[in-house]
Amino acid sequence: MLKALLVTVLLSLSALPALAVNPDEILADPVLEQRARDLSAQLRCMVCQNQSIDDSNAELARDLRVLVRERIVAGDSDEDVIDYVVSRYGEFVLLNPRVSAKTYLLWGTPAVLFVLGAIAVFVYTRRRPEPGSARLTAEEEARLEALLKDDAGRG
Template structure:
């Protein structure tokens, strides 16, 4: 591999590694490093409603920027982490959380595949049990067996 190609690949890899850091604009950063750390931690837990598979900390969408600013405003206003999360959830619903809270709804969602698997297994077992013949096995009489043997051994072309 040539040196210029290796350098190009290195620069490209470094640019891709630092790409998520570009989502938070310098004008959004809080002056207090402890508050900024809290804001980054919280915004890493919130889903971008536009991108949906990224946190608002990683997204460049306008809505994600607005949410980052809102998180920082709430933190600067003295809200605790749970108050900030509760406020965002009250406005956007549980879907905004990248890691949903444990509740009866989420427990039902996690349990549903197992319950459906058990129900499916029981259904298959009942179906197979009903398919089993309840009648005694029918056997050929001695005369019928002899005739069948004669037909099978007949060497006609």
């Protein structure tokens, strides 16, 4: 009895990601449906943010799943479908963004700023005079001696 319950629970939990796709969305051709699932797994739900449209129950995710299937049925390649969705929603819709000059700039800027900051700290510390290295002028030494004698005479 316990074994049957455990198997039932595990089987029901394993199907959770598949629950987002409604039966009316599924394509009759299993090859096209698999392509649609693969593409949907690459696209971000704009409502849920870190969930693919394949896993999301949001209305916008449903609309995107239908759009992906329509483009596939129309004969678009996988790249064409992705390009079409990106042209409508921007690069943010991709769960794994494409590598481009923008992504290099985005990921490289913190490293460049860190290196520039390290250089600035190095230059600043090299230019600072070391404590005790500044020499007093003769006039300053005479004044200091007078102050010290004056102070010693009082105490």
